[in-house]
Amino acid sequence: MTLSAEEMERIVTQVSRGEELSGRESGEAAEFRAGVTQEVDQAREIAEELGLDFQVEIPNETPLMW
Structure with missing residues (x-):
């Protein structure tokens, strides 16, 4: 099944807000x-290393994907 x-x-x-899974x-959603969690954590680490917030x-809207 595709998400x-x-x-x-x-x-x-949920990940960006730091919310726990309820x-x-x-399996696909968990993967x-x-x-997403890994990418956010890596971006946060890079920003911290560079002294950035x-x-x-x-975005409010999801672009159409063809």
Whole structure:
């Protein structure tokens, strides 16, 4: 099963807010969450090394993907 854009957006929002996972999720969702968490953590580390503030911004709209 493929994750929908809404599911991916929900996961990205939860990770960026530092929210804990509530309930169970599919293996695909868990894998996506782990990847997002890793990317956010790496970006945060790079920003800290450079002495920059770090903030995750999520656009209000998801672009159409063809």
